[in-house]
Amino acid sequence: xxxxxxxxxxxxxxxxxxxxxxxxxxxxxxxxxxxxxxxxxxxxxxxxxxxxxxxxxxxxxxxxxxxxxxxxxxxxxxxxxxxxxxxxxxxxxxxxxxxxxxxxxxxxxxxx
Amino acid sequence: xxxxxxxxxxxxxxxxxxxxxxxxxxxxxxxxxxxxxxxxxxxxxxxxxxxxxxxxxxxxxxxxxxxxxxxxxxxxxxxxxxxxxxxxxxxxxxxxxxxxxxxxxxxxxxxxxx
Numbered sequence: 001x002x003x004x005x006x007x008x009x010x011x012x013x014x015x016x017x018x019x020x021x022x023x024x025x026x027x028x029x030x031x032x033x034x035x036x037x038x039x040x041x042x043x044x045x046x047x048x049x050x051x052x053x054x055x056x057x058x059x060x061x062x063x064x065x066x067x068x069x070x071x072x073x074x075x076x077x078x079x080x081x082x083x084x085x086x087x088x089x090x091x092x093x094x095x096x097x098x099x100x101x102x103x104x105x106x107x108x109x110x111x112x
Numbered sequence: 113x114x115x116x117x118x119x120x121x122x123x124x125x126x127x128x129x130x131x132x133x134x135x136x137x138x139x140x141x142x143x144x145x146x147x148x149x150x151x152x153x154x155x156x157x158x159x160x161x162x163x164x165x166x167x168x169x170x171x172x173x174x175x176x177x178x179x180x181x182x183x184x185x186x187x188x189x190x191x192x193x194x195x196x197x198x199x200x201x202x203x204x205x206x207x208x209x210x211x212x213x214x215x216x217x218x219x220x221x222x223x224x225x226x
Contacts, residue, residue: 004154034214043116043202043217044155089154099170100215102147102154 002027006090006103013110019077021106023064023090026071031094033057033066033073038087038105047075047088080110114139118203118218125193126226133188133221135203143206144186145170145215146178148199155202161186193225 007022025031032051036044048057053068062077073090090103116137125131137144145160147170157170161180175197177189186205190197200222204215 036215041219043204043219044215045217046214049214099145099157099160100155102156104152104154 002101004103009107016079019080021075023073027094031092034091036089116218118221124224135186137205141205147202
């Protein structure tokens with residue numbers, strides 16, 4: 001079946017540091033890949049997505065590239081801010097009608 | 113404002129006492145789904161619905177029921193809650209069935225079963 005594996009957190013960084021959160025997946029067919037973000041006390045929000053190999057999704061300074069050869073979709077940001085502190089979920093969609101498979105989530109803490 | 117609304121946001125109940133968590137969306141979305149979030153396990157899908165009167169099991173449906181009698185509403189029913197259903201629950205909706213995976217989430221309902 002489909003699965004998503006993320007690096008375990010928490011990830012603690014200082015403001016303006018470079019961020020990488022690793023994500024690898026297992027799926028049949030050609031999945032779409034997503035990063036969702038969950039701020040404290042809120043539901044998940046779509047951060048970015050990529051629907052085919054070599055696509056790069058980007059939003060709010062975050063980027064992730066769909067790497068089919070390594071089955072990866074790592075999230076990166078060049079300079080994090082305190083406001084980026086949240087839980088980040090990698091997910092894939094490869095089944096019928098929008099069924100998403102989520103990774104376990106990675107908590108990011110950014111210190112001033 | 114486009115949103116997914118869940119109620120209640122917080123609930124403490126006892127084993128065996130039936131409860132319903134309501135979910136409503138105002139975006140005319142065909143697809144709706146329920147997830148539970150547990151530490152270290154991410155989000156796991158309980159049930160989903162691709163349209164009115166069409167529901168199907170997700171990965172962890174045991175102990176839950178759903179119904180989709182209207183497009184905007186998708187309640188989650190726990191007929192006889194047990195402590196292992198203590199969790200944070202999210203309702204989500206999406207336009208169409210294209211598999212784009214862009215879900216809109218509610219703010220969550222934290223349920224504690226004693």
